[in-house]
Amino acid sequence: MKNVPKAIIVLWIGLLFFMVWPLGTSAAAVQENNRSIPVTMWEIKWGNVNDQGFISEISGLDDVWERRGSGRMDYESSGQPTQSLWTRLTIPELNEDSPAIRFENIKGQHIVMYLQDRKVYENYHYNYDNNAVLLPLNQSNSGDRLYIWSENSNGRLGIQGTVEIGRYTVLQEKYIHSGLLDVILGATFLFTAITMVSCTFFFGKFHKGLWISLCVVMGSIGIMIITYSPFLYTFYQNQGNLYSVLFDTAMLSGMPALCYFFEQIIGRGPYGVFTKLRKFQLVYSIIAVLALSVYFASEGQVNLLYVILVQKGNGIVLVVLLTLLMIGTVSKAMQKNREAIMLAAGFGTFALVSVAELLWFYQRGGAYHLTWWKWSMAAFIVSLIAILGSRFAEKHTKVIEYSxxxxxxxxxxxxxxxxxxxxxxxxxxxxxxxxxxxxxxxxxxxxxxxxxxxxxxxxxxxxxxxxxxxxxxxxxxxxxxPEFDQIASLNIAEEFDHIEGILVPMANLEGGKITTDIPPNLWIRGNSSKFKQAFINIIKNSIEALQGQGQIDIWAYAQDGIIKVHVRDNGEGMDEEALHRLGEPYFSNKIKGTGLGMMVTFRIVEAMNGQISFTSTKGVGTEAVVSFAEFVS
The missing domain is CATH 1.10.287 (Helix Hairpins)
Structure with missing residues (x-):
């Protein structure tokens, strides 16, 4: 019987082993089936000037093909530069149930594909020359030739990145993932901007300019990221020209808003340079948008200003703009401005990455695909939101203080x-x-x-x-x-000599002791009898609070033109409520008190342009501080 539990454990382990082993074998089999076959070799033939991408244009010309492989881009022929390129490859033996071929990137604005002599794919990207292509196949296509014709007015031609053959569902996942993350990121920025715009109506004039400029910047960035993504050109290629126009319009709209935001944060700058930069950028953007509109309305026939201002000049202006704004932000941050430090951190990341990528883009003759600027933009947007949030928090704090x-x-x-x-x-x-x-x-x-x-x-x-x-x-x-008929210069020490003569005997009867420490050179303007009456009322209250024994300390000093007189006792003290009501008529802690004495004291001090304050703790004592303007003869 003792071995029964052990036998059960061994049985369960055996069952689990036989249950898991087929799963492991199945998973390995699935992984094996999901493995793609890379294509590393193909052939190319440069097209003629008049090529239109018809398969008949290459028939009977098998002797002019050049052998090429992955890792090499083809930009122009060995002779005259051309705008089109033919690429062909042979489909290997297909063993998959639903095979497909995926091209990570084919350079060209117009792409046409043929299987043997049958057209199977065509794509227009207009001003965008990165093409991700997923082409379904079947087993009967084994050994067929795939012809790819690409055209590009920029002269960038050839296959870039991975070419692989495998199961359609596996390649489709990679295909869809290409650029989808950019769309999600851009949509997030755009949705946030729209949500923020809807909140603008509740702000009144409270930072409305900064808020709207931030909304425009975020919305522009969102549109730029979405329209620059290969995802749209891959799945909705018929609107490629519209995507290009939206990208340029978003950039031209966001740049003046960006300048305005920076001007509000870092100021006008020396000689108003940032104000002038904002005005220049606004004028430039308006003219460039007009040129873009004319180009779009004329279907590309009127394109001189568009090429100069948008295609060529806009990138240069953006590099100069980002550089100047970065210099201004860093200089402001060096002055230990908190908002400028946050802005420099976020904008510095974005500006450095963007300028580096733009310079590399121009150095490569436009062959580089801008990627990192989209992710550096997230750091920049976070810094802008943090700055605006800090301003809201600061205003909220001020509102509380004002309240x-x-x-x-x-x-x-x-x-x-x-x-x-x-x-x-x-x-x-x-x-x-x-x-x-x-x-x-x-x-x-x-x-x-x-x-x-x-x-x-x-x-x-x-x-x-x-x-x-x-x-x-x-x-x-x-x-x-409380007005006084006789105003004279009063020596604080002499006045308190008379007050002591009146109150010391009373303090002794109550079991208390009075000590004074008043310098002889403190002078104020006021009425002697009223001054004595006010302090007699204060000190009498301290004597009565001693309850048979205790100490009353009186001292005075001058500070920044103000004479302060302190009267402190270690009597019974007052709670918070009694302290707040002190000086109100008919409020008193004494049984037969009317509260009028302390009310008169407040009135006398006020009539002498002084101030009086009390601090007290129940069971510890009370301290009164009376302040007067110092009189200098």
Missing amino acids: KELELFNNELQRSEKMEIISELAASVAHEVRNPLQVTRGFLQLMTEQEDHINKGYVRIALEELDRASDIITDFLTFAK
Whole structure:
């Protein structure tokens, strides 16, 4: 029984082996069947000037064919340059069920193919001379001759790249893949640009110029990548001339937008060079688009300006433009401009690759197929989006800051309106109330002399409450009219000597201690009595917050023309809510407090063109900072 599990394991391993082994054999067989046969040898014959690609043009001329092989391009004959070339090869023995032959690239604007004497393929590429061809075959074509006639006004002729024979489905996958990735990349840029354009209506004037220019650049790049891809020319070859026109139009439209974007990022440049470059590029693009339109409308009959401005000059202008923009971007980045650094990184990659490829293209006489610029463009687009995104983020941060400032201004406005209402109320009521109080107090004092001992206690309490009411009215009057009749130069140290004389005994009774550190040469302009009243209110609150023991530190100093006076205690402190409400009328932490004392303090400091701020932590203490403009005699 103990060997049963082991036997089961061995049985399962055996079953898996017999199940997997046929799969491995099948996979190997499939791989073997999918293997393509390369074609490395063929023959060529140069065509005549009047060749039209008819098979009858080469009949009976088997003795003039030249043997060629892969890896060699044929540009012109040994004699006079020609615009057409015949290529022939022999189809080997075909064992596949659905065979086909794939040409990676045949150079020519017009391609015609014949199997024996039967036309099997024809393709027009107009201004584009890279042709990927997949030709279906059958087993009966074994040993047949395949004739290829190619014509090219640029003189670039011959087979370039791989030629292979294999299963149709396998070669079709390679065939479709050729250029499809370019279409996907270009479509991504184009779709993104269209989506961004649809968002333009929600921005108002907020960076609309930069946003639209970025959309135009991205859309132009997307169209250029799509229309430059061999995929369209391979599957939709009848519209080859339209693709060429779209490519040129997209390039001519994107270049002014690119100049505008750079001008907004790196500035006008020395002597306004980048502004002038943008204007020149705009004029050049307009004239070139008009020349392109005339060429297209005349079906190629009127082509002088098109050849000069679009086919010949546009590439040169693009090289100069990219070089100048790169120089300007690098110089701006060297000034540690963050946006210029991002732009230099993305645009530098694109510009260097594009200029290198264009120079190599011209050096090869147009025989080079531009490839890498499309992928370097992705880095450039990412940098443009990053720059615009950083600007949006910066604006968003500013909006948040402005919102906070607006909230503070709104709170200050509400406080000012509230104070104004209280001032008017205090001014209108205080005088009317004070006179009856004084009369009442006088009569109570007269009654004190006539009343017995018991009633004298009640009269004394009534007099104390009348005095407290009088003090409240005095505070109201001070708040309502903080202007000072007597303005003088005040020495901060001397003023605090008087304040100490009043409050030190009170602090000692409460178990606290007051220390001062004020230099003797600090001067401000203000009213002495009101100055003392404001700081007495502040220090009295600190004494009452000590709750039997503690320390009050007072110090002052001058800084950048401002005198700052600090009053700090280690009392009970305040929470955040109480700190924000400090100075509001009728708000107080004290049981019998009215809040008017601190309200008057704020009003006095404000009338002396000063500022007051409080910081406090519950259970730690409170610190008041009062700032005044320094007076220099």
